[in-house]
Amino acid sequence: MKKILITGITGQDGYYLSKLLLDKGYEVHGTVRRSSSINTERIDGFLSEYKSSGQFNLHYSDLLDSSSLNNLISTLEPEKIFNLAAQSHVAVSFKIPEFTIKVGTIGTLNILEAIKNINKDIKFYQASSSEMYGGKFEEKLNEDSRFDPKSPYAAAKVFSHDITKVYRESYGMFCSSGILFNHESPYRGETFVTRKISRAVGRIHMGLQSKLTLGNLNAKRDWGFAGDYVDGMYKILDYSEPDDWVIATGSAHSVENFAKKAFNLIDKNYEDYVETSERYIRPNEVNYLLGDPSKANKLLDWKSSTSFDDLIKLMVESDIQIATKEKMLLDNGLIKPTWENPVVN
Ligand code: NAP
Ligand code: F7E
Helix, strand or coil: CCEEEEECCCCHHHHHHHHHHHHCCCEEEEEECCCCCCCCHHHHHHHHHCCCCCCEEEEECCCCCHHHHHHHHHHHCCCEEEECCCCCCHHHHHHCHHHHHHHHHHHHHHHHHHHHHHCCCCEEEEEEEHHHHCCCCCCEECCCCCCCCCCHHHHHHHHHHHHHHHHHHHHCCCEEEEEECCEECCCCCCCCHHHHHHHHHHHHHCCCCCCEEECCCCCEECCEEHHHHHHHHHHHHHCCCCCEEEECCCCCEEHHHHHHHHHHCCCCCHHHCEEECHHHCCCCCCCECEECCHHHHHHHCCCCCCCHHHHHHHHHHHHHHHHHHHHHHHHCCCCCCHHHCCCCC
């Protein structure tokens, strides 16, 4: 069975990529960090489903621990490595810039060096980001558009994007980057704006929350469905040549529009519930990101297949189910309404 290594397997994309690869019959290996609370919630289903076959495996590592990465890569010699690991929250990257930048730069370099020294035939995927463009102008962005990072997160991603190209050109390694625009799902982290909205809509529907506090409602993003985007990642490493690829829907919407449509699904007017606070405004806002996925459409035969409205519906319906369970637990005194005391998001 062909082996694949995924860093960042506990995250949203780690879940969808694992699912895709397991369905294709790959032996999937992922890196996890030790944490005081178990954080494998998204992938626990795979751990039990593939326990006896050994098709799904987790290993302790950290992008900043090169010895663990070297040991893992030399022991496994995977066919491909997908580097999804990052401190991926843009607002949080202003609060913990050193960690965000170390993981987003040296972390990637550690994997590239390991591949170079262990087996140059291992294919490498780097999770690059539309945040690298900075979003100053209302334009469609493609693989040749200029980068203008606006946060520690984005600056680190630019370094990793560039170093991936350097290793591709210098050592003939198969190193590709997917420049993915925002992609969301019911598995999205709860402090990203789409999930923050869908979680609040679910709870407001169940009478568990009364207000939703957001930041910049005018920011526009090209939002797609994560399940579609991991298919793009797979196709990027399956293509005949290593390259850089934009993965996006080609349409942009405002945060306000997302909120309006999400509240419409529970027959409520978002203006009655949404308030704004400076707390969620970033030191350097990225106002407008719209991708041009023509190259991936044409050469990878990849296309986003979930509409904006369907994505919102998928997320809101899932979060209504979660809120229904929360209500039962609350009513029985088994949980506390921790969403009333949000941490930085
Ligand atoms: P996510 O849900 O935040 O997951 C990030 C993953 O990285 C988690 O598994 C996390 O582990 C892991 N990680 C963080 N620091 C690490 C370290 N030092 N060593 C090893 N692992 C570490 O992110 P995502 O949405 O799935 O995104 C996947 C990747 O694509 C990220 O690199 C992100 O920056 C990039 N990206 C995402 C989007 C998007 O819209 N989702 C768009 C463009 C690019 P813990 O669970 O232990 O924290
Ligand atoms: O913000 C605005 C916020 O945090 C989107 C990451 O996956 O995608 C993601 O980064 C927009 C921004 O995602 C709130 O100011 C308003 O303009 O959901 P987000 P992001 O910053 O675009 C890129 C492609 C990545 O690579 C990243 O890893 O929404 N916004 N009010 C808010 N954002 C948050 N989080 N919370 C609010 O209350």
